[in-house]
Amino acid sequence: MNYLLDSNTVSDLYDKWSKDHAKISQKLCSLPDSDTVYVSILTFYELEYGWANAPHDKKGVIRQKIREVQQDFEMFPLSLQGAKVFGDLKKIVKDSRSPSKENMKKYNVDLMLAATAISVNCILVSADTLYTDLQRLHQTLQLTDWTN
Numbered sequence: 001m002n003y004l005l006d007s008n009t010v011s012d013l014y015d016k017w018s019k020d021h022a023k024i025s026q027k028l029c030s031l032p033d034s035d036t037v038y039v040s041i042l043t044f045y046e047l048e049y050g051w052a053n054a055p056h057d058k059k060g061v062i063r064q065k066i067r068e069v070q071q072d073f074e075m076f077p078l079s080l081q082g083a084k085v086f087g088d089l090k091k092i093v094k095d096s097r098s099p100s101k102e103n104m105k106k107y108n109v110d111l112m113l114a115a116t117a118i119s120v121n122c123i124l125v126s127a128d129t130l131y132t133d134l135q136r137l138h139q140t141l142q143l144t145d146w147t148n
Contacts, residue, residue, distance in 0.1 A: 023148075085118045
């Protein structure tokens with residue numbers, strides 16, 4: 001099996017004080033060697049944003065976490081195939097939830113992660129309820145939550 005970790009899962013995995021760290025770490029360690037776990041370039045975008053907004057005294061720790069993620073996982077880039085899936089997903093969310101334009105913008109990264117998972121046939125690892133709703137509307141999204 002192939003897995004794609006969402007940004008919150010990555011953050012919890014690398015934060016030993018997170019309430020979900022142990023559960024995510026245990027699940028990751030229990031996977032068979034034949035399974036592969038990936039992160040998206042979008043996760044690095046979000047991690048870099050976190051670094052840029054962090055207080056000066058926390059920047060070193062965050063930079064180290066970013067390096068560790070780069071060393072520990074293969075990365076998926078964005079793709080044209082994923083872009084097409086993203087368009088479909090965003091339309092589905094717009095039609096089913098009728099969110100404001102501002103809220104639609106907030107969903108962009110999450111929808112891009114879902115589109116990446118679908119386009120590369122990975123199981124998306126996330127505890128975000130947006131993905132649960134999205135999976136009901138787009139059955140090709142494979143989803144698992146390593147926090148329960």
